[in-house]
Amino acid sequence: MTDYPKDLLEFRDRFHSEDACRDYLAQLRWPQGLTCPKCGGRQFWKMKRGVFCCHTCQRHVSITAGSLFADTHKPLRLWFEALWHVTNQKYGASALGMQRILSLGSYRTGWNWLHKLRRAMVRPGRDQLAGTVEVDETFIGGERSGKRGRGAAGKTLVLIAAQAAGHGIGRIRLARVANASAQHLEPAVSQAVEPGAAVHTDGWGGYNGLRKLGYKHAVVRPTAVVGENLLPLANRVAALLKRWLLGTHQGAVQPTHLDYYLDEFTFRFNRRTSGSRGLLFYRLLDQAVHLEPVLTRELKGGAGRAAK
Ligand SMILES: [Zn+2]
Numbered sequence: 668m669t670d671y672p673k674d675l676l677e678f679r680d681r682f683h684s685e686d687a688c689r690d691y692l693a694q695l696r697w698p699q700g701l702t703c704p705k706c707g708g709r710q711f712w713k714m715k716r717g718v719f720c721c722h723t724c725q726r727h728v729s730i731t732a733g734s735l736f737a738d739t740h741k742p743l744r745l746w747f748e749a750l751w752h753v754t755n756q757k758y759g760a761s762a763l764g765m766q767r768i769l770s771l772g773s774y775r776t777g778w779n780w781l782h783k784l785r786r787a788m789v790r791p792g793r794d795q796l797a798g799t800v801e802v803d804e805t806f807i808g809g810e811r812s813g814k815r816g817r818g819a820a821g822k823t824l825v826l827i828a829a830q831a832a833g834h835g836i837g838r839i840r841l842a843r844v845a846n847a848s849a850q851h852l853e854p855a856v857s858q859a860v861e862p863g864a865a866v867h868t869d870g871w872g873g874y875n876g877l878r879k880l881g882y883k884h885a886v887v888r889p890t891a892v893v894g895e896n897l898l899p900l901a902n903r904v905a906a907l908l909k910r911w912l913l914g915t916h917q918g919a920v921q922p923t924h925l926d927y928y929l930d931e932f933t934f935r936f937n938r939r940t941s942g943s944r945g946l947l948f949y950r951l952l953d954q955a956v957h958l959e960p961v962l963t964r965e966l967k968g969g970a971g972r973a974a975k
Contacts (some may be wrong), residue, residue: 670694678751678945688743689717692730696956713785714820717743717811745769749938750955752782754947758915759931785927787955788934795861796840797832801887802865802868803857804847807912808922815827823922824893825908825929826946828859829900836900838937841908841929848895849873854878869898908932 672678682688693701701711709722717730731737736746752768753760760768766777773890801861826844841858844851851871860866862881868874871891879882888898896925897905900933911932920928938947 669946669949671943671945673943673945675751678747678948682744682747682945685717685743688747689730692717692734692736692743692952692956695953696730696734704728709882735783735958741920747952749780749784750951751948753781754951755944756915758911761915782924782927784955785931787951788927788930789954789957795864796830796838796859797861798837798865799865799867800860801827801829801898801900802860802866802874803829803897803905804828804844804852804894805897805901805905805908807925808856808920822894823925825905825925826855826859827897827901827904827908828856829904831900836903839904841904841933841934843925843929847873849876855878856882857878867898869896896915904936907936 672681682691700709702709702725703711703721703726705726706721708721710722711719711728712722714720714727719728719730720726721728724845729737731739731743736743739746745967749765749769752765756764760781762774762778762781764777765771765781766774769777770782770944771777771780804824806828807825808822824847826842827840828840830839842855842859846857849872856866856874856877860882863883865885866874866877867885867887867890868877869888869894870886872883874886890896891959892929908929912928934951938950941947
């Protein structure tokens with residue numbers, strides 16, 4: 668099913684009631700129809716609030732259980748509005764914008780909603796980059812430039828992997844890395860890039876082991892300073908990322924939450940050529956409905972997610 672509203676009017680017509688929102692979620696969640704997890708039954712009574720009851724064994728199955736919307740007490744309509752808003756802002760939504768648009772009680776609630784949605788921006792088991800991929804790293808935050816192989820104070824090192832597409836950039840992947848040692852760079856590259864791909868880097872020693880990992884490694888620039896003088900594609904991505912962090916988020920991104928901002932940027936970047944905002948909305952909702960519930964208390968810590 669790739670069936671989504673094309674514009675705001677269609678969106679409002681379509682999702683005018685909780686029932687309409689639930690039906691849409693059900694289609695996304697169970698495209699082949701619902702099967703009872705207990706007895707395998709295929710027939711259900713529709714009960715209140717998106718709960719279905721199995722004909723055979725009376726097991727209750729909820730549309731929102733096990734999804735991003737599981738622990739919410741707010742109407743689904745409001746969540747749909749939030750997703751529409753987030754996917755229709757070219758540069759992404761801010762917590763304040765979210766609070767205003769949805770008339771949420773506090774800035775904090777706007778912030779929580781945004782962060783829940785950011786978690787839906789990582790596609791589980793998403794495809795790795797392939798073909799020719801440029802890999803380099805850049806520092807985010809802080810003022811001073813970094814020292815070779817070490818994270819400078821107040822700065823976070825981010826690995827950029829950018830797939831070449833003609834003269835431009837195809838898809839990207841970003842990952843926060845503790846430092847520029849092979850110990851941290853290699854797992855980040857392995858997560859982001861398919862084995863067998865041609866990986867282009869500068870002469871930084873941290874990349875020397877890539878050939879052993881099964882990549883066609885080419886050093887396309889002999890010199891290297893960690894976090895600086897990036898290869899062209901990675902440099903373009905780094906510039907856009909920094910501008911986005913400064914513009915949309917006024918640079919107010921805490922290092923502990925950086926992973927989620929990197930996910931949002933990647934989600935937007937990799938879909939930047941998609942002409943339809945409705946499609947973006949559909950993709951995000953599809954990912955949200957297949958996501959484990961995010962409890963609000965988990966958001967506050969931020970860090971603690973393994974490198975991807
Ligand atoms: Zn059953």
